[in-house]
Amino acid sequence: EDQVTQSPEALRLQEGESSSLNCSYTVSGLRGLFWYRQDPGKGPEFLFTLYSAGEEKEKERLKATLTKKESFLHITAPKPEDSATYLCAVQIYGQNFVFGPGTRLSVLP
Amino acid sequence: DGGITQSPKYLFRKEGQNVTLSCEQNLNHDAMYWYRQDPGQGLRLIYYSQIVNDFQKGDIAEGYSVSREKKESFPLTVTSAQKNPTAFYLCASSIAPASGGETQYFGPGTRLLVL
Numbered sequence: 001e002d003q004v005t006q007s008p009e010a011l012r013l014q015e016g017e018s019s020s021l022n023c024s025y026t027v028s029g030l031r032g033l034f035w036y037r038q039d040p041g042k043g044p045e046f047l048f049t050l051y052s053a054g055e056e057k058e059k060e061r062l063k064a065t066l067t068k069k070e071s072f073l074h075i076t077a078p079k080p081e082d083s084a085t086y087l088c089a090v091q092i093y094g095q096n097f098v099f100g101p102g103t104r105l106s107v108l109p
Numbered sequence: 110d111g112g113i114t115q116s117p118k119y120l121f122r123k124e125g126q127n128v129t130l131s132c133e134q135n136l137n138h139d140a141m142y143w144y145r146q147d148p149g150q151g152l153r154l155i156y157y158s159q160i161v162n163d164f165q166k167g168d169i170a171e172g173y174s175v176s177r178e179k180k181e182s183f184p185l186t187v188t189s190a191q192k193n194p195t196a197f198y199l200c201a202s203s204i205a206p207a208s209g210g211e212t213q214y215f216g217p218g219t220r221l222l223v224l
Contacts, residue, residue, distance in 0.1 A: 004151065032210045043113075043199055043215035044152075051210070087152070091210060096142075096167070099151035 002027040004090050004100035012106045013078055021073040021103045023088035033071050035064050036087040038102070044087055047073075078107045111136045113216035115200050120221045122187065122194060130185045130219045132200035140206045141183035142213060145169060146197040158183055159206045187221060195223050 007022045023033070032051050036044035048057040050066035057064045061082065063074040073086055085104045089097040113134045122128045134141065140159050144152040154167030158177040172191025177183055183202075187194045198219045203211040 034212065036215075041197075041218070041220070043115075043217045046212055046214060049210075049212055089152075096154055096157060097152075097213065099144075099153075101149055101151045 002090075002092060002098050004088060004098050006086075006088060006100040006103050008103060009101070010104040010106070012108065013075075015079055015107055015109050016077045018074070018076045018078070020075070021086055021105070022070060023073070023100055024070040025090045025098075026069075027090055027092050027098065029093040031091045031093045033066055034089045034091070034097070035071070035073055036089070038085045038087055040085075047086075075105070078105075080107045080109050083107045113200060113202055113214060115198075115216040115219050117219060118217070120219055121224050122221060123224050125189045127186055127188050128221070130187070130198055130200075130221070132183045132185065132216060133181055134183075134200075134202045134216075135181060136202060136204070136214070137180075138202035138204050138214075139180070140203045140211070141177070142201040142203075143167075143173070143175065143183070143185045144199045144201065146199060146218075152199065155185065194221055196221060 004025045035047040038044040048064040053068045055066050061076050065072045083106050085102040087102045089099045091097050116131045142157040143155040153169050155173050156175040158164035174186045200216040201213040203213045205211045
């Protein structure tokens, strides 16, 4: 069965304390891996798409990387406005997205 | 501004009542999707449509119905057959079917509560 897991479930950081979020997947035929940010009570906001192992994408304090079995979302020197739930989703060839449960990030000032 | 709009933001359903959630996009996207989000779970696909007048069931279609009469619109009806409808409902669209690797973009969501 195709599965996507995310860890940790929740993460509390001090402002400026860098860390990483993990997205692990067990699927056959990965077409793409997607990262989204979701604020409470709002729809997910697209961040990155990764298509092949070794690929990296950056946006401000965020950097996403991809291996054959997992993806990491690295957050460098986070600020309180980075607090949100981060979702990853994988897409298999010829099929729709499979979403992970998300990691809830809190950045304290 | 191009985007996806959902209405209403909050919706209350009485037992035995059908309710309809609206989703409109002006991105000229071909594909549209409906997801359900429950606390602690990933988004689950209810229905999707790749083209006007055509739609397919997702993983949890029971108790829901959709229509796609216009490219811009993809309303979702939560029927009385859906026994646990309380959830956050998200509409998404992509320029082409997601199976081709296209990014899905989401609306702001509708929270459905049961009275």
